[in-house]
Amino acid sequence: MKTRLSLLVAGLVPVFLLVAAFTQAPTAPASPEIGATAPAFTLQGADGETYTLADFEGQHVVLEWLNFGCPYVKKHYSSGNMQALQSKYAEEGVVWLSVVSSAPGKQGYYPADEMMALNAEQGGQQMAILLDPEGTVGRAYGARTTPHMYIIDAEGTLVYKGGIDDKPTADPSDIEGATNHVSVALDAALAGEEIPVTTTPPYGCSVKYAAAQ
Amino acid sequence: MSRLFSLLPRWLLVAVLLVSPAPPAWAQLSDGLTGPDDRSPYSAATLVSEGASIQPGVPFTVALRLDMDPHWHSYWENPGDSGQPTSLTWALPEGFTAAPFQWPYPKRIDLGPLTTYAYEDVVHLLVEVTPPADLAPGTSVELAGEAVWLICEEVCLPAREAVALTLPVRTEAPAPSPSAPALAEARADLPTTVSDWTVRATRNGRTFALYATSASGRQLDPEGLQFFAATRSTIDHAAPQPVTREGNAYLVALQESDYAASPAERLRGTLVAPAGETWDAAGRYRALAVDVPVEDAQAAGLEAAGGADASGPPSLVWTLLLAFAGGLILNLMPCVFPILSIKILSFAGQQGASAATLRRHGGVFGAGVIVSFWVLAGLLLALRAGGDQIGWGFQLQSPPFIALMALLFFGLGLSLLGVFEIGLGLMQKAGQLERTAQQGEASLTGSFFSGVLATVVATPCTAPFMGAALGVALTMPAWQSLVVFTALGAGMAAPYVLLSMAPRLIDRLPRPGPWMETLKQGLAFPMFATTVWLVWVFGQQAGIDGVAFLLLACLVLGVAAWALGRWNPVRTGGRVLVPRTAAAVGLVGAVALGLMGAQASPATSMASASAGADVWQPWSQERVEALRAEGRPVFIDFTAAWCLTCQVNKRTTLRTETIQDAFADRNVALLEADWTNEDPAITTALESFGRSGVPLYVLYPGDGSDPVLLPEILTTSIVLNALDRLPNPSTVASATP
Numbered sequence: 001m002k003t004r005l006s007l008l009v010a011g012l013v014p015v016f017l018l019v020a021a022f023t024q025a026p027t028a029p030a031s032p033e034i035g036a037t038a039p040a041f042t043l044q045g046a047d048g049e050t051y052t053l054a055d056f057e058g059q060h061v062v063l064e065w066l067n068f069g070c071p072y073v074k075k076h077y078s079s080g081n082m083q084a085l086q087s088k089y090a091e092e093g094v095v096w097l098s099v100v101s102s103a104p105g106k107q108g109y110y111p112a113d114e115m116m117a118l119n120a121e122q123g124g125q126q127m128a129i130l131l132d133p134e135g136t137v138g139r140a141y142g143a144r145t146t147p148h149m150y151i152i153d154a155e156g157t158l159v160y161k162g163g164i165d166d167k168p169t170a171d172p173s174d175i176e177g178a179t180n181h182v183s184v185a186l187d188a189a190l191a192g193e194e195i196p197v198t199t200t201p202p203y204g205c206s207v208k209y210a211a212a213q
Numbered sequence: 214m215s216r217l218f219s220l221l222p223r224w225l226l227v228a229v230l231l232v233s234p235a236p237p238a239w240a241q242l243s244d245g246l247t248g249p250d251d252r253s254p255y256s257a258a259t260l261v262s263e264g265a266s267i268q269p270g271v272p273f274t275v276a277l278r279l280d281m282d283p284h285w286h287s288y289w290e291n292p293g294d295s296g297q298p299t300s301l302t303w304a305l306p307e308g309f310t311a312a313p314f315q316w317p318y319p320k321r322i323d324l325g326p327l328t329t330y331a332y333e334d335v336v337h338l339l340v341e342v343t344p345p346a347d348l349a350p351g352t353s354v355e356l357a358g359e360a361v362w363l364i365c366e367e368v369c370l371p372a373r374e375a376v377a378l379t380l381p382v383r384t385e386a387p388a389p390s391p392s393a394p395a396l397a398e399a400r401a402d403l404p405t406t407v408s409d410w411t412v413r414a415t416r417n418g419r420t421f422a423l424y425a426t427s428a429s430g431r432q433l434d435p436e437g438l439q440f441f442a443a444t445r446s447t448i449d450h451a452a453p454q455p456v457t458r459e460g461n462a463y464l465v466a467l468q469e470s471d472y473a474a475s476p477a478e479r480l481r482g483t484l485v486a487p488a489g490e491t492w493d494a495a496g497r498y499r500a501l502a503v504d505v506p507v508e509d510a511q512a513a514g515l516e517a518a519g520g521a522d523a524s525g526p527p528s529l530v531w532t533l534l535l536a537f538a539g540g541l542i543l544n545l546m547p548c549v550f551p552i553l554s555i556k557i558l559s560f561a562g563q564q565g566a567s568a569a570t571l572r573r574h575g576g577v578f579g580a581g582v583i584v585s586f587w588v589l590a591g592l593l594l595a596l597r598a599g600g601d602q603i604g605w606g607f608q609l610q611s612p613p614f615i616a617l618m619a620l621l622f623f624g625l626g627l628s629l630l631g632v633f634e635i636g637l638g639l640m641q642k643a644g645q646l647e648r649t650a651q652q653g654e655a656s657l658t659g660s661f662f663s664g665v666l667a668t669v670v671a672t673p674c675t676a677p678f679m680g681a682a683l684g685v686a687l688t689m690p691a692w693q694s695l696v697v698f699t700a701l702g703a704g705m706a707a708p709y710v711l712l713s714m715a716p717r718l719i720d721r722l723p724r725p726g727p728w729m730e731t732l733k734q735g736l737a738f739p740m741f742a743t744t745v746w747l748v749w750v751f752g753q754q755a756g757i758d759g760v761a762f763l764l765l766a767c768l769v770l771g772v773a774a775w776a777l778g779r780w781n782p783v784r785t786g787g788r789v790l791v792p793r794t795a796a797a798v799g800l801v802g803a804v805a806l807g808l809m810g811a812q813a814s815p816a817t818s819m820a821s822a823s824a825g826a827d828v829w830q831p832w833s834q835e836r837v838e839a840l841r842a843e844g845r846p847v848f849i850d851f852t853a854a855w856c857l858t859c860q861v862n863k864r865t866t867l868r869t870e871t872i873q874d875a876f877a878d879r880n881v882a883l884l885e886a887d888w889t890n891e892d893p894a895i896t897t898a899l900e901s902f903g904r905s906g907v908p909l910y911v912l913y914p915g916d917g918s919d920p921v922l923l924p925e926i927l928t929t930s931i932v933l934n935a936l937d938r939l940p941n942p943s944t945v946a947s948a949t950p
Contacts, residue, residue: 204295211918
């Protein structure tokens with residue numbers, strides 16, 4: 001019996017080694033893949049607090065790339081659509097973080113106090129606006145557009161990335177009748193169900209990253 | 214084995230390919246857009262016609278003309294990473310129909326890490342309009358609509374404008390309008406087919422290869438050749454598109470988009486020749502239309518090699534055939550063939566039994582084999598699911614793991630050479646089971662379990678040889694993996710089942726004999742080759758002292774194996790306590806030595822690098838910053854000893870004289886980030902490029918602009934092309950670091 005077990009082990013281990021060697025080789029993704037651990041980060045909030053992704057373990061986290069100067073962002077803020085999502089899911093215990101990766105001097109960048117004032121004016125209901133002027137976190141997540149949405153589950157796994165909905169326009173009248181990918185994904189995730197669509201093309205303005213890094 | 218190692222990664226890249234949804238349908242437009250008072254800032258839209266009049270029932274061409282301020286742009290059919298395509302909502306008179314836009318080829322605009330496809334200055338988006346046949350000549354018609362576009366410099370503004378055009382209806386053919394030359398120019402910029410050129414596309418993992426082949430062998434400057442995909446989530450817009458020449462073809466390599474969501478069955482878009490070059494000899498067309506099915510690179514390669522017909526076998530079918538053949542070949546492995554003979558003996562023993570009984574036993578035996586393969590598949594799939602979490606690459610970063618692997622392969626090699634036998638006891642068990650099966654009359658359970666046993670006993674021999682099929686299977690969805698494993702099992706069971714159907718064939722089988730021993734012993738050498746590779750990897754991690762420990766561990770293991778074989782139960786009449794104890798002590802000692810070796814410091818390991826290695830400096834973020842501050846171009850090789858692709862690239866490309874000279878000519882500082890041992894600084898650096906693994910090749914131009922990421926699989930021309938694109942070196946004087 002012992003021999004048989006050891007034989008099994010001896011037989012399977014090389015298989016695993018081969019598999020390990022070969023699966024290692026294929027290309028790595030340019031942005032984190034669905035099902036992979038979301039890149040860790042610590043960022044300063046516009047409110048002066050420090051926010052670390054790992055601190056929210058056990059809760060679902062939404063990352064929303066934000067640029068208040070962008071017409072696509074205006075579409076979702078002037079209509080109240082984004083704020084409604086933020087407060088609805090805050091009530092369900094979801095951590096909603098808006099990330100600004102605009103570099104100083106570029107559209108969407110504001111010093112912390114101005115950002116707070118602007119957000120109050122817009123009625124933003126997110127937990128915090130995180131400042132990423134060097135674009136490090138934006139690049140780690142492969143954030144391309146504002147808005148660009150990411151959902152991280154309670155275990156820290158990336159479960160959704162992409163557009164906020166399926167109508168890639170800057171026209172607020174397109175919000176009605178659009179399928180909101182983020183709320184579909186969050187509802188499924190909170191109900192413990194499988195998320196039907198985990199990746200969609202993001203749409204919006206380009207993230208105004210610092211020119212060289 | 215080493216051949217396997219170098220060949221397999223390509224296979225594995227046969228992954229599922231994904232593509233984009235169609236461009237979004239435009240909703241009816243409305244007011245209420247936030248934005249400046251000017252409804253079309255920095256740009257203006259007009260509707261223009263090619264002809265000065267129209268004829269009843271005769272289609273004619275108009276264009277939406279966008280005039281943009283300098284540095285502002287509007288977007289193509291596929292806007293790229295951000296932006297929005299221009300649209301026109303028509304309000305046409307009764308009976309008129311308008312076709313969709315025909316888009317002239319766009320320009321690539323890079324914004325930091327993002328790439329968009331856009332138009333600058335002025336663009337004419339062509340539309341074919343068909344009027345009704347019952348138009349009355351002498352009247353006039355008004356074509357109207359509302360254009361909506363996005364106008365961007367670095368910031369973007371939405372724009373919209375009502376456009377209209379009134380044209381007289383005449384019976385005679387229209388005279389050209391003042392806009393006709395501009396429309397003719399726009400038409401020449403539409404992607405078009407050129408009779409001399411054929412285009413095809415293949416896919417290998419996350420990489421597409423687009424081939425443009427000229428029948429006449431026409432050549433053009435490949436520098437700046439650029440493919441624009443018409444659909445949004447097909448290719449990575451920002452990725453470099455290295456061009457190589459193969460025979461009469463230009464091969465453009467494209468990376469798949471991270472947002473690809475379904476298998477890409479076609480590549481649609483345009484391949485644009487560099488400025489000043491055209492596809493046709495007359496010098497008219499820069500944009501070659503591309504709308505081709507994507508072939509699987511494996512199938513395509515086989516086609517090319519075998520000259521098979523155009524519709525090569527689909528990859529799954531092909532894999533299944535390979536798996537079945539692989540299963541058949543497993544029967545020739547020395548661990549398996551004896552089982553076959555045991556089984557055959559049992560057939561012989563059942564000669565009295567009816568043919569039907571025999572068939573039933575054969576079928577049940579086959580089922581046993583297949584079920585065992587399913588269990589193996591399930592185990593592997595479970596591990597794959599787990600492996601996604603832990604990341605298999607990390608296993609190979611662990612020196613103790615490598616040491617144990619090296620010992621295991623060394624031991625397997627010794628066993629195959631016949632130094633000791635590990636399968637004997639099991640084979641005897643199998644024999645006993647067979648016999649009980651016969652005694653217990655027609656015990657189908659016995660047949661089933663001898664099938665299971667055959668698979669289990671065979672595993673040590675078969676495992677390394679199944680690697681190929683397993684590797685492919687693991688890149689597939691679970692159900693496909695199961696199908697592949699079923700094919701493997703079916704292949705392995707096939708001879709038994711066949712024999713149970715036609716027992717007379719038994720006489721035709723090659724008898725077990727010395728040839729098998731030769732085969733078995735020969736197979737020891739691939740095992741030793743693997744051991745050598747593992748020791749080399751281990752040496753990178755643990756240095757020369759570590760290697761000494763590991764080799765000592767191999768020696769002790771060898772002694773233990775020898776003791777076990779020299780005093781085996783057959784020779785010693787069953788007295789096995791002493792040799793077994795000695796072997797056990799030896800095994801424990803070997804493992805302990807290997808693990809001790811794994812503790813050795815790698816401090817001295819880097820000293821023994823290959824020739825030319827002194828040019829390569831160890832990577833650190835500070836060093837990168839310092840070199841960039843000097844204005845020098847920097848090339849970083851993120852690598853690891855256990856990463857096969859990295860090693861292949863290093864040998865075939867990076868460390869060749871051509872490339873080293875090219876680096877020196879351009880005064881490129883060469884840094885190597887060695888991730889063989891997990892290094893948090895390197896992990897962070899990889900993450901900053903959005904990567905989770907190696908290889909990664911980063912080239913910083915010397916002028917402080919954004920780095921260029923090279924593809925995972927390098928060729929000399931890819932690297933040279935990237936180097937040629939560097940800004941002109943101003944600091945060539947100090948060519949050596």
